[in-house]
Amino acid sequence: MIPRDPQERDAIAGEYVLGTLDEERAGEIRHALARDPELRAAVTFWEKKLHPLSVLADPADPPPGTWTAIAARISPAATRAPSRRSAIARWQWATGGFAAIAAALLLYVVAAPRAPLQPSSSTTVAVLQSSQTRSAGWVALLGPSGLRLSELTRQTPPAMHAYELWSIAPHTTRPVPLGVIPATGEMRVAVLPEGVGAGATLAISIEPPGGSPTGLPTGPIVYTGVLRAS
Amino acid sequence: MEQPASLSSPDVLVEAVARGSEPALRRLYALESARLYGIALRIVRRPDIAAEVLQDAFVQIWRNAGSFAPERGAAAAWLTGIVRFRALDALRGQGREIPSGDSALGDVAVEPDVLAKLDADADAAALRRCLGQLEENQRSSVMLAFVDGFSHADIAKRLSAPLGTVKSWVRRGLIALKACLSP
Numbered sequence: 001m002i003p004r005d006p007q008e009r010d011a012i013a014g015e016y017v018l019g020t021l022d023e024e025r026a027g028e029i030r031h032a033l034a035r036d037p038e039l040r041a042a043v044t045f046w047e048k049k050l051h052p053l054s055v056l057a058d059p060a061d062p063p064p065g066t067w068t069a070i071a072a073r074i075s076p077a078a079t080r081a082p083s084r085r086s087a088i089a090r091w092q093w094a095t096g097g098f099a100a101i102a103a104a105l106l107l108y109v110v111a112a113p114r115a116p117l118q119p120s121s122s123t124t125v126a127v128l129q130s131s132q133t134r135s136a137g138w139v140a141l142l143g144p145s146g147l148r149l150s151e152l153t154r155q156t157p158p159a160m161h162a163y164e165l166w167s168i169a170p171h172t173t174r175p176v177p178l179g180v181i182p183a184t185g186e187m188r189v190a191v192l193p194e195g196v197g198a199g200a201t202l203a204i205s206i207e208p209p210g211g212s213p214t215g216l217p218t219g220p221i222v223y224t225g226v227l228r229a230s
Numbered sequence: 231m232e233q234p235a236s237l238s239s240p241d242v243l244v245e246a247v248a249r250g251s252e253p254a255l256r257r258l259y260a261l262e263s264a265r266l267y268g269i270a271l272r273i274v275r276r277p278d279i280a281a282e283v284l285q286d287a288f289v290q291i292w293r294n295a296g297s298f299a300p301e302r303g304a305a306a307a308w309l310t311g312i313v314r315f316r317a318l319d320a321l322r323g324q325g326r327e328i329p330s331g332d333s334a335l336g337d338v339a340v341e342p343d344v345l346a347k348l349d350a351d352a353d354a355a356a357l358r359r360c361l362g363q364l365e366e367n368q369r370s371s372v373m374l375a376f377v378d379g380f381s382h383a384d385i386a387k388r389l390s391a392p393l394g395t396v397k398s399w400v401r402r403g404l405i406a407l408k409a410c411l412s413p
Contacts, residue, residue: 020400052349054265059264070289
């Protein structure tokens with residue numbers, strides 16, 4: 001419950017920004033923020049007013065390669081340029097991994113007995129990699145009959161949570177929900193919102209069991225990948 | 231279209247990032263990464279984890295810039311908020327223990343003339359004045375939580391006080407701050 005008393009709300013919003021709430025309470029606030037403009041204003045108040053304190057942490061140069069890793073994670077173009085001299089070894093490995101998985105996947109599509117998607121020129125593939133480890137966890141195939149998502153290795157969300165699939169259309173930043181991924185690790189989305197096609201980013205976040213209550217990811221994004229024509 | 235001459239403040243850059251400009255994100259990184267990495271490092275205390283926090287934060291900035299409601303001067307605070315939340319999450323993942331043997335943790339936040347280190351601008355001046363009016367333990371608790379990412383338990387350990395007392399210091403400190411900072 002988010003308190004109604006203004007002073008209590010301000011105090012809890014302040015504790016949320018400080019980070020002193022326990023995880024359950026912080027989660028409540030995070031969920032309430034999307035539909036409670038007053039609470040949002042209270043949180044923004046504290047972020048803005050306490051911000052001057054952040055100068056007490058001395059600036060430091062991040063390790064080299066950090067930007068390259070960020071660029072690789074956000075840019076479809078970067079993932080198509082494994083020859084870039086600045087690309088870090090781990091990323092080159094990941095790019096090689098993508099090609100190998102995509103190739104293996106076409107075999108899978110041909111071999112799978114009930115596969116409704118044909119490996120034609122219209123098939124578009126995304127390999128979703130872990131935001132933490134870069135390992136490939138899921139594969140998504142976009143074809144004439146919609147989008148099919150399959151786990152590559154067994155994927156289990158944290159207890160009392162579910163994975164939810166999102167699409168971010170090219171040149172936009174707003175994720176559109178595609179649905180909660182069943183515990184089987186397999187999902188098909190027949191009717192797709194606009195913007196799901198080559199170049200779109202697919203992302204999987206951790207959400208409450210029924211999916212995000214807000215229409216936007218409320219938990220961490222744990223897998224991402226870009227749809228590409230194969 | 232890029233407009234390099236005007237792309238120099240976090241506010242302008244975040245707006246451009248919201249429109250999907252990767253060069254703007256790169257400029258934002260050039261401008262803000264050292265500050266934000268410093269904030270993350272202070273909280274998680276490990277360079278490798280701080281670098282991951284920074285990576286995740288910039289990917290999140292790229293994805294969420296569209297939902298950021300622009301208010302002049304607020305972008306830097308928004309970026310700080312994202313990095314702090316990411317860093318606190320990473321710290322919780324580690325069990326959120328103050329590593330033993332590092333007794334200097336939190337020293338900056340509790341040194342007597344710490345408020346003099348804040349910037350000279352109006353926002354910082356107001357915060358300095360209002361923090362200065364708090365009871366010392368309330369002020370230290372708020373600052374240890376914000377700057378070092380300390381939990382109630384961490385603060386209790388650092389200030390050698392019972393947990394319940396620390397909880398009330400933080401809460402009462404915030405209520406007094408709110409009254410002082412509100413117009």
